[in-house]
Amino acid sequence: MSPPISPLAQRRNVFLLALFCCLLWGSSYPAIKNGYALFGIDSSDTPSKLVFAGWRFALAGLALLAWVAASGRQISGWPARAWGQLALLGLLQTTLQYIFFYIGVANTTGVKASIMNATGTFFSVLLAHFLYHNDRISHAKAWGCIVGFAGVMAVNLGAGLAGTLTDFEFALLGEGFVVIAALVLALGGVYGKRISQGMDPIVMTAYQLTIGGLVLLALGYATGGALGEVTWASSSLLAYLVVLSSLAISIWSLLLKHNRVSLITAFNFMVPVFGTLLSAWFLEESLLEWRNAVALVLVCGGIWLVTRASAQRA
Template identity: 60%
Template sequence: MSVPSATLGSRDSVRFFTQPKVLVLVATVCCLLWGSSYPAIKIGYALLGITQNDIPSKLIFAGYRFVLAGLLLLILAALSKKPVFDLNRRNGGQLMLLGFTQTAIQYVFFYIGLAYTTGVRGSILNSTTTFFSVLLAHFIYKNDKVSPRKALGCLLGFVGVMVVNFGDGLFGFSFNLLGEGFIVIAAFVLSAASIYGKRISQSMDVMVMTGYQLGFGGVALLAAGYATGGSLHGFTLGSMALLAYLALLSSVAFTLWSLLLKYNQVGKVTVFNFLVPVFGTVLSAICLNENIMELKNLVALVFVCAGIWLVTRSAQRATGYSKAGAVLGRGRG
């Protein structure tokens, strides 16, 4: 009896993406790309003359980025003979919801928040995605519960987030809702949407799913930006190259990350988010001349990284890596 090629392909993908070395390498590449987005976005604001308070133009900037990223992925999917147009009403609704949350809503908060805080702070605060994912997975997946070690890891991570918001004085606390607050909200939205995307990916090609969700989200951002009076002008070769890089970054990172989430437990993948603040702080310091050597930044990084190390150590001891049969048998559940 012959085995369908799609099933064989799925089993090959499971074996590949659940290998520890592959998981580490691919997750690290994704985090490096996302870490580079913090200085890249701020440089884009400067190149295009987008001021701090010009929120509509920020949405347009984000919209073009994600529309380009989505189109790029869908073109590649079509050239690879993937089922780009094989969508029904249910699939279409799921993709629109995913694009609206994971791309549009999340990046509304992210782009605005990043304009009101530093790249270093933003990258550290956005690492709360890891802890939100761990907590949400506890209530959604029976095999991904919060253990005492995970709970301690989450606590340390949030302590790190608190530390980075201390002012110059010992008891000074600096927290701006439009800045730090919006970055944390964006992290929560991304966590919830990523878990929803994991569910959709069980019955849909990941490249097609990512292309549509980025495209739908980008269109929503463009519509919101133009409807509220935003505009972009003064494009140069440098600003267009930067926009192209951000689009490529999104398409590659989101696709690879979605593949990892599809074939691994949520906690095992999202734990690598601790690399985003590391890459983000270093690249922001290099590209934006921001001060990475503040004691509070270093202490915050230590707490965040220690917290995520505890989470991943707990996950590896408790369950090991996902097996092909378990993933293939889960279906749409």
């Protein structure tokens, strides 16, 4: 019988798993934009973006379902209410979120999208305050939210040191949709935590991805969407996104089930860090613009305050 894991080691493992998920999600920004190029999807071709997203999530969900079935876990036999919850979670956290996310990413830079999407952390903190009695907003969390949103404002200022609020660069179909996607993700995370209390989080994730992905495919093809030429490069990139989705969302669901929402979601501060660095590297986007640097520092500082407050209460 192996010795029990110490609380310090458990927390370290939680932190490492959360950071790994954030690394995967950060890499999705340049991967999606490169996917558009490889599959020949124009920035205005929304139906084809839905097809691209649909294949990614449907395949990820089916792969997870095959794995959990092979491992002998229960994948059926729940009451109608449970199936309804799974369908709602799939429509919310996969279909609706990624309709906004894929369109938003196509209409802004990968660097800005990764920073804007960090607002999901603050939405999660606010939602947890009203839904969980042991996850209230403290002064540190409140200041973290304020500082983080200041970073979101900073990244949308006009270019150059002369940028002011009158030069605010914010497009609904770009940055706006990324923020809406972050809000939907926060709602889905809270709802998924509730469902996971009575169901294996991996099975929940598998059905969520499958249902949401199939709906995205149906919407995309019904409105005239299609993928361009399928090549080795485009297929490899799609395969990476499939693995990314199944791994990151499964691990994240497990972490949310066994930990407070504000503690786990606070680790999202690393998503804009990884996202900006990888977008700057793979997409050759500007990382050194003053507004990007200031925004990144503010967003990360804000979420660090939330993380510290949550960890002190753990």
